[in-house]
Amino acid sequence: MTSTLTEATDPWCLRPGEAGELLREHPWRRFVVLGDSVAEGLCEPVDGYPDVQWADRIAAELRAVRPDLAYLNLGRRGLRAHEVRATQLADALAFGPDLALVVCGGNNVLRPGYDPDAVDAELAAMVTALHDAGADVMTVGMFDVSHSPAVPDMLRAGLGERMRRLSRHTRAVAERLGTLHVHLTDHPLVADPSLYSGDGRHGNARSDAIATAETLRVLAAHLTSLRSAQDGPRREPDPAG
Structure with a gap:
């Protein structure tokens, strides 16, 4: 049965005007995004929802409050964590951000040889460099795509274990380094097939x-x-005046 939900009626989305209130008088002027295809934005269309990917939507809401906001998205599909750092960190720092979003590790966990310590080290290096440059940094525990109907049953359990492990490790790095962390892995809708693309x-x-x-x-x-x-x-007040 086709869903009748739209963003305006979806209880898990923002209501009209809510974004502006949440970001009221925010201080950020330069927003940079580093990462893989999740950062770049491969957004499969869904009826009733704008065809605008996540990072671009964040930038648009930040800019709605502060129209002079500068935005740079360096995300590129297919990159593993070490490739994100090697190809994007220097450009991100040169941009002079005061807010940064770092999304990496997803392509690492698609492979059974995922090394969580190696990914942690790459993420920590990027977060530390951005922090040292004066930026507030966001990290993310991604939705667990093993719940996607397009994932073959024989691969689902292993992929899900690696996705959840990546999320736990990313959250630990965030807590250790003091990032703003967006935890999506345990979202109430994570197992809902309507969240996932056909790939x-x-x-x-x-x-x-x-x-x-x-x-x-x-x-x-x-x-x-x-x-x-x-x-x-x-x-x-001092009662004695």
């Missing part, structure tokens, strides 16, 4: 819309913490 490797326009909502909520939580820190603790 068995990527999400689609619906999952990109949901990922955008989750990402903006992470950014909003960070903005709230920044405002609280700037305001400082409230001082109670």
Whole structure:
């Protein structure tokens, strides 16, 4: 049966005007994206959802609040973690970002020889360099594509174990290095086949819309913490005057 959901009615997506409120008065002026095909954006169309991929949607919402935002997406399909760092990090740093999204490891886990420590080291190197350059950095635990109907049954269990392992490791790197982390792997809809493209490797326009909502909520939580820190603790009035 064909779904009647659209982004406007999808309970897991943002409501009209919500993005602007979440990002109200955000400080970012230069947003860079590093990574593989998830970063580049292979967005399979879904009726009722804009045909705009995840990173581009984030940039558009940031720019809606701050029209002078500069945006550079370096993502390229097929790259493993070490190739992302080797081919994109220098250009990302030269761009002078104050906000960065790093997405890597997905192509590593498609292979049974996935080495989590090696991927962790590449991710940590990129995050550290971007942090040292003054950027807020986002990492992501991706949707588990082993739930895609296009994944052959004989490969599903192994791919799912590697996807979840990558997610756990990425989250640990994020916690150790203090990134803003978007955790999609345990999303309530992760096993819903309507999130995945027909290639068995990527999400689609619906999952990109949901990922955008989750990402903006992470950014909003960070903005709230920044405002609280700037305001400082409230001082109670001195009853003695």
